[in-house]
Amino acid sequence: MSKIVELEALSTFVAPGETVGLGGAWMSNHPMAAVRQLIRDGIGDLHVVGSLSSIDVDLLIAAGLVRELTFSMVSLEAYGLAPHFRAAVQDGSLKINEVSGVAINVGYSAGARNLPFLPMRDLGGSQLPEMAPDFYANVTCPFSGDEFLAIRAFNPDVAILHVARADAAGNCQVDGPKSIDDEIARAARRVIVTAEEIVDTDVIVANASSTHIPGFLVDAVIEAPYGAHPTSLVPVYGFDAWTVMDYADVCAAGEAPAYLEQLRGESEAEYRARVLDDDRRTVLAHVAQDVQVLEAS
């Protein structure tokens, strides 16, 4: 049975008010085509669980779609603070749960195992546990009596992930960074995958060790070329720092509303035609493949 649907059908899999786990990390493999579609469809009141988030979460906040955010970091890295995340926390309009990065991974692992929590060692004097008591608690080891930190399980209503290739059954592969996508897929109640390309199952089978998400976890597969843009999908295309820098500039100039209006008014194919001209495609492919490895002399 084919699970392939169009990007425009995303709204049938994500309802307003739901908890959405987004894949990707830093400036890699965020499900950006799906983020743009959420913005076009205006699916709001979301509790977004990121981990190492960047322009994905900032855009959703900019579009007013995020009620609550669970995160360990939201940053444009060298290109600045994430402007809408920053503003929404400062003006009190966004409820946040700041959970340290490794604890988020532990929480997803708990969710994947159908456990209410998993323990880890404590965070020393960090104040994060006291600020996010819904996510961190103390637990006593039944064997030693020692105290550990319990991390509440993450089981998002829906996971949205971007992969390099998938077949119609939703068997997914990546060749580069995949962040914590495997664990998000295992912990979520529903899994939506956007794929750079849809391939025959033979292609998946030929390279089975790259399959990180099996189809039985996946509910829908959407073909989305440049679906991680402007974040990277190494080795297909690199991080489009030029576009992220433009985004930072646009936001700093107070022009984010027009930027969002443009996104809302165009299809994903129109987005690609507008932003990804031949030169940009050439450059992004080049930086994802032309590697400068240094040999010891």
Added chain:
Amino acid sequence: MTDYRPEELIVCRIAADVDESGVTVLGSFTPLAYAAYMLAKLTHAPNAAVVAFNAVGVPPVQLSLTGTEAALYSRAIAHWSFTTNTEVVHLGNRGLVECVSPAQIDGSGAFNLSVIGDYRTPKVRMPGGAGSPEVMQNYERIIVYFGKHDTRTLVDKVFFRTGERKPIADEARAAKGLLRGPIRIVTPLCVMVKDEDDRPFRIETLNPGHTVEEVVENTGFEVEVPADIGVTVTPTQEQITLLRERIDPYETMRFDFMGAQERKERLRELLQDEWDRALAAAPVA
């Protein structure tokens, strides 16, 4: 004496802590730390295990703004889930070195990457610490580096403790099943170390040309001044050549030493340069 820039001294000091006894991890994009790890691998620690994102056992690569990630991936010996990496390295006691460069640190070693001002009603909401709370608590060698040494950064008390290593003393850590090791702060003025919970940071070495008075005056917390303080080892000609000609010819590691405006202009220039080089190198379609 070899002519060097302040950031090169810091890079070489960080590199000195990277050896082949554990795993060094590349976190968020911090070119200065990346450069130090590459330098170690090209000099005294060729077999140092370096993990980047999901890529395990990465080679030394030339730094750029857009190509570093692909370069690291291309020759990794394994691609793990990031969850597996954190289970093995951060939680599994294999973390040797990772650098942190927070907005603030105080005399207890607590650092802040979360807010300026009150946590609930911040003046500035910063990005958050990613995995740095776990790094700070669990790794063997913690290096906190800064491009500037001043009382706005090295403060009496941080606005918020995103992370804090506790306990610090070796025996107390060992009793809790944690790796032993101190916290070091590396700045343009000096190297400071804290290896006991109830004792202040003390000056370990002074960078050439800087004084105890300068350090004390520009530090917002109490600093212990030992009777004899060494001099921070200066970069060798080999290290400088490697950094300037091979690891970081485009000077990405200077970003930590620039003000916001200069940094932005330099980023723009570098990106234009990377775009032009990529287009020039790509085969004509």
